[in-house]
Amino acid sequence: MLNTKPIIALDFPGEKDVLNFLAQFDEKLFVKIGMELYMQEGPSIVAKVKEQGHDIFLDLKLHDIPNTVKSAMKGLARLGVDLVNVHAAGGRAMMEGALEGLEAGTDAGKTRAALIAVTQLTSTTEQQMQQEQKISLSLNESVLQYAQLSKQAGLNGVVCSVHEANAIREICGEDFLRVTPGIRMLGGEAHDQKRIATPDGAKKDGSSLIVVGRAITGAQNPVTAYKEVCKLWEAK
Numbered sequence: 068m069l070n071t072k073p074i075i076a077l078d079f080p081g082e083k084d085v086l087n088f089l090a091q092f093d094e095k096l097f098v099k100i101g102m103e104l105y106m107q108e109g110p111s112i113v114a115k116v117k118e119q120g121h122d123i124f125l126d127l128k129l130h131d132i133p134n135t136v137k138s139a140m141k142g143l144a145r146l147g148v149d150l151v152n153v154h155a156a157g158g159r160a161m162m163e164g165a166l167e168g169l170e171a172g173t174d175a176g177k178t179r180a181a182l183i184a185v186t187q188l189t190s191t192t193e194q195q196m197q198q199e200q201k202i203s204l205s206l207n208e209s210v211l212q213y214a215q216l217s218k219q220a221g222l223n224g225v226v227c228s229v230h231e232a233n234a235i236r237e238i239c240g241e242d243f244l245r246v247t248p249g250i251r252m253l254g255g256e257a258h259d260q261k262r263i264a265t266p267d268g269a270k271k272d273g274s275s276l277i278v279v280g281r282a283i284t285g286a287q288n289p290v291t292a293y294k295e296v297c298k299l300w301e302a303k
């Protein structure tokens with residue numbers, strides 16, 4: 068069973084910044100290690116964060132031919148994280164390969180990480196998707212198509228924006244995870260994100276888990292900012 072705390076995106080350039088950031092908290096967190104940190108520090112950063120007892124979403128968004136993704140996922144499984152992902156655009160066979168690799172690499176007796184697929188990045192607009200990716204569907208339809216494909220491949224859920232979460236829940240079911248980045252406090256700067264929502268909006272609109280980066284890591288007091296996000300996310 069996955070932790071339902073807001074996932075803090077540890078988008079820092081290196082280990083020192085991460086450890087200084089985590090030292091401010093006196094509770095176990097659910098954190099995300101993405102490409103920025105992993106490319107600098109490699110698997111050792113996963114081990115160090117895990118040693119401190121935090122749950123980990125390893126957000127490397129694998130996207131390659133099925134055999135390569137299967138082998139890579141087998142390696143990632145050995146890191147013992149809680150949540151991993153691929154790009155749904157890699158296709159059904161690639162996602163099935165990822166799942167096989169994850170299962171093969173998970174030590175006997177251990178729970179395998181949940182596997183989710185990125186649908187359309189939260190930094191993408193419908194106009195961009197149609198013009199650059201030449202997808203003639205609406206953005207909502209494209210996200211739903213990727214969600215259904217991910218479900219058929221046996222995945223545990225998707226990364227999407229809050230705006231698509233309810234429709235995915237209706238079609239794919241409550242247990243199919245809707246993990247939503249692009250979270251901002253009311254009036255907060257969007258930065259490069261295009262499909263954004265507040266933590267309480269995410270709760271209301273069907274997210275299973277929220278991912279929050281700069282609204283916490285860039286705050287003057289990250290612990291206070293995190294508590295504020297938790298309060299809104301946990302409010303009934």
Ligand SMILES: O=c1ccn([C@@H]2O[C@H](COP(=O)(O)O)[C@@H](O)[C@H]2O)c(=O)[nH]1
Pocket residue numbers: 076078101185187188189190226227248249250258260278279280281282
């Ligand atoms: O569609 C996606 C997929 C992943 N992300 C990641 O989430 C965080 C969001 O950070 P903020 O600072 O809260 O914008 C970041 O690590 C992205 O790589 C995403 O934003 N959208």
